[in-house]
Amino acid sequence: MPMVAMLPAAAATAFSVLGADATSGPWATVRRALDPIAQPLLIASVLLLIAATLRCGRGPALLVTAGGAALYLSMYIIPTPGSNAMAGMGATNAPLFYTGILLIALTFLWSARRRRRHTCHPAWRRPAHGRPNPA
Numbered sequence: 001m002p003m004v005a006m007l008p009a010a011a012a013t014a015f016s017v018l019g020a021d022a023t024s025g026p027w028a029t030v031r032r033a034l035d036p037i038a039q040p041l042l043i044a045s046v047l048l049l050i051a052a053t054l055r056c057g058r059g060p061a062l063l064v065t066a067g068g069a070a071l072y073l074s075m076y077i078i079p080t081p082g083s084n085a086m087a088g089m090g091a092t093n094a095p096l097f098y099t100g101i102l103l104i105a106l107t108f109l110w111s112a113r114r115r116r117r118h119t120c121h122p123a124w125r126r127p128a129h130g131r132p133n134p135a
Contacts, residue, residue: 039076043072046065046071046072049068049107053107053111056114056120059110060110063103067100067101067103067104068100069100070096070097074094074099075097078093078096
């Protein structure tokens with residue numbers, strides 16, 4: 001589920017690599033429509049990623065938190081000098097943005113490794129029906 005929330009950013013990155021600019025043409029209309037919800041969507045995505053990685057331990061959860069914070073800072077707090085915050089992908093602080101992406105990717109690798117070793121557990125346990133909670 002958290003990966004679904006990252007699809008718009010992945011699509012925007014793919015289009016920018018191909019040279020499609022979100023500030024003009026038909027994409028500008030889409031960008032203007034999504035601007036009001038972009039920041040809450042990023043926050044919700046990061047919170048979903050944190051909740052999903054909690055089952056594999058605090059390490060992956062802290063790593064995805066740091067990656068999400070780096071993404072948020074690069075896009076909304078510390079954009080490149082002389083540009084408006086979130087005026088398109090060109091307005092982000094690129095080193096911080098790619099650091100956040102790298103941290104989130106490392107979280108996926110770390111979680112996959114822990115799942116393969118069967119060391120991921122539910123973040124909270126629900127008592128079985130009719131049995132007392134052992135915790």
